[in-house]
Amino acid sequence: MNLLAHSMTSRTGGYITRRLHVPQEVWSQGGAKLSNILEKVRVVEVLCSALEEMQQYSAEYFGAGSVCSGFALGIGSVGRKEAEAWMSKLEEFSAVCDSVVANFGKKLGVGEGFVLKKSSGVTSWGGKLTRQFDKFTNGKNLDSPAAYVNGLSKLFSQTQLLDEHTKALTSQPIAPIYAAFPTDVRSTVEVRLRRVSEFFATVVLTFVVRDLAQLLEKYAKKCEKWLAE
Template identity: 55%
Template structure:
């Protein structure tokens, strides 16, 4: 996601692999028709909103190292995981994605639906520009998970995770693993599908310019 974020924010674009360069203009070109843009925009908005609470919880955890703060952080992550599951339960079909449902989807589906209604009331998510800007914000926010995973796996420097009991560390690791699976199976699935369409559109424009 960091590489995708760089390709969006950097005016020169960025590389996804050693050979695949994504020009910045790919994300801002007009005329590309992306499927179910309204639902994708809503999905990104809900996740971004939920990550604001995760960001706040992350800061509290790092400032107040100890079992009590770690248990509170675990609950924040559990709520986040439940929102992700609720998004899949409510929107997975329209997003063209699906992951195995874990306990909690049913109870959280109603909350996610209410959150969607509250956040999206009167808002238009059909704009590709709004969608791309939303993705950039979401990818930026999601980088906090990298910070925690590095801290959790660090063996050279002490971190708030270093002194936690093994069972609590395993619990937190499971939360992060579920988060990674969600981004890989849901968000990146439809984003990479859209990027493929945008690249195809961009390449066709280039061919047209060469012919002319």
């Protein structure tokens, strides 16, 4: 996701793999007709909103510094209360992911490998998710490819928070903040972080990479036309 974001924001584009370079113009070219743009932008908007909340909670519980390096403020104050509060917020974010799949997975053709959990979290988040979708719809041109790409760039940047927590938890030795967690809570947090990672891999990246393939094909045809002229 970090590489994709770089290809969107850098003037020279960026490498997605060692052999595939994506020019920035691929994302901004006109005339590209991607399917279900409205639904994708709404999903991205809600995920960004949820991640903004996660950023606030992370700073509140662990300080505004780096979780991985252990330079975050308040390390000494992290106890079971803070650990369980963070675990709860991860569960809420996981419920957002479940709701996205439940509401849009079939239409977007994603989430087949993402097994939904039958829990009250999905139901309770359903209403909030719908209200957020309605809020983001009002007064916005959500079917714009530019809005889609801008949203993806923001989303991929914000997901680095989850990556930072995952690295802090799975590093050897474990980061000081997570070392202070009770063992049972730490294990649960790791499971939930892995589930969120699975969501981005099997849901978000599935439709984004699919769209990128379509955009690259259109861009290649344009290049062939330019060369012929």
